[in-house]
Amino acid sequence: MTNAVKQPLRVGVLGFGGLGQAAARVLAPKQELRWVAAADRHGYAYDPAGLDADRCRAAYRDRGSLGELHPQGCRSDHSIADLIARAQVDGYFLALPNLPNTFMADVARQLMQSGWRGVLVDALKRTSAMEQLLALHADLQQAGITYLTGCGATPGLLTAVAAIAAQSYAEIHEVRITFGVGIANWEAYRATIREDIAHLPGYDVEMAQAMSDAEVTALLDRTEGILKLENMEHADDIMLELAGICPRDRVTVGGVVDTRNAKKPLSTNVQVTGRTFEGQRSTHTFTLGDETSMAANVCGPAFGYLKAGAALHQRGQYGLFPATAVMPQFAR
């Protein structure tokens, strides 16, 4: 063993809405990860020495894009493609909107076509989006990319705990994820809220995406700011099925989003119910502390998986991996 100083991993963040901005703040104090690149819809910023989260947020908020950051920014209508071509990045966090549902797979293809090699992590939600990525496994292997999918909170943190909790049982009867989200102001999470609306009875992805801000506000006025979601299409189901833990129809995801209070309407939890080898039926429960935000529970795991993915990449393990296949590392 040598005492050589290990270089920090150079990290990029694609997407700079609520999640991307939180990711920048999560990265700021970390020694092992250096945030060097980010892209939004209208531009990108790149600095090999590291970007400043506050300055980036100010450029995005006040001037509409990271491209306005001086001197590291660049306006572009092909911001992701331009950034990929220019930046030296070891791993990207795809903090992109989940809509359109093909977004993650499209960006993965773009990265493959560019010849870039490295680690990708996402915090996608829908089963159908993950299925598109699973189909890219061989292509990603060929391209030398290690892509870990489902690295957020759910799927992600809660799914991983469920997969470990399952170990006590001979058979799994049910995995039930119930989340509570409280956000003081829905407009900080425009894309996320539209994704949630798409899960409501009578709505679909296209309808939700087409809604104006005024229409979203009107809907939230009718529900007093509460979105109650049941039987959501969440990729936790396919991840636990692929891990051999249970058929996907035994996994349910639902929750309550309060768009007018930072306080969570209920404590996010996952319950894993099964039968032990002695024939006992029982339930393990994992409950998140109410003071932990969605951003903390998504971005922390995402970078823990990015660090784990870098170790896989270094060993030549390329392809598409559901996050549940890998133990996240703790990125300091």
Added chain:
Amino acid sequence: MTNAVKQPLRVGVLGFGGLGQAAARVLAPKQELRWVAAADRHGYAYDPAGLDADRCRAAYRDRGSLGELHPQGCRSDHSIADLIARAQVDGYFLALPNLPNTFMADVARQLMQSGWRGVLVDALKRTSAMEQLLALHADLQQAGITYLTGCGATPGLLTAVAAIAAQSYAEIHEVRITFGVGIANWEAYRATIREDIAHLPGYDVEMAQAMSDAEVTALLDRTEGILKLENMEHADDIMLELAGICPRDRVTVGGVVDTRNAKKPLSTNVQVTGRTFEGQRSTHTFTLGDETSMAANVCGPAFGYLKAGAALHQRGQYGLFPATAVMPQFAR
């Protein structure tokens, strides 16, 4: 991809006390794992076609050793060495007593010296026992053995959940494991109870090991069957330190063992307290269902890690790995 039928992993269990016998029952219904070998102090049993848990238990209980099982058994005063030399086994679960504290490391050395290659998992408890194993990393690499240590309940299941729960936080303040164990009859877990007694104030490993059954019974009479344990030396601490999650002194393990009731005196749980990137202090909690036994929570994870270890071994990843470095797989 071919449709070749995958051969089950051939599994051995070293030690046939309460834990080893439970392991046999856990293995019985599994398609992916075949229990072919086991050793106790006085003999061993081996059958490439698979051993029968009930017949093995009867031989052990009624005739004192697996060596009395006909025709698969063999009496031996060097049962582990003899079994290793004879059996074709892909992975062993070391379901050995934790005392003497050097037991696991000694058996690991024995396996290395025999030229055997494969996967080892243990359910050890003490930090000092794990430190002995960590010192064997290079030797195990050289020997072509993949050894996952700390694969039981605590350390093991609870440590892995703690490592994942930590992902939400920028800094971890405390990991607190509190277990409740209820066993109807302490004499089914003679070695385990002595290990617990060794943690009591005024006792140490040597004293506990030297106690006769009558002395243990007398002690339990004085405490009405309850053992209350605080600040136990448990390897969860070194595992979380090695994972970079927190210094070991922030990890505490304690619990209550009721030796006269199968019902747990409290629900086993792990609490992970930390600070999020926004500066919020919070606590995630994972609680085991009361109906899950110690045996279920130890043996399930052990075989999940054995399956994961087999994948590492196949890729040529040899050496000593704390279980927290690896995601357990679900062994069907």
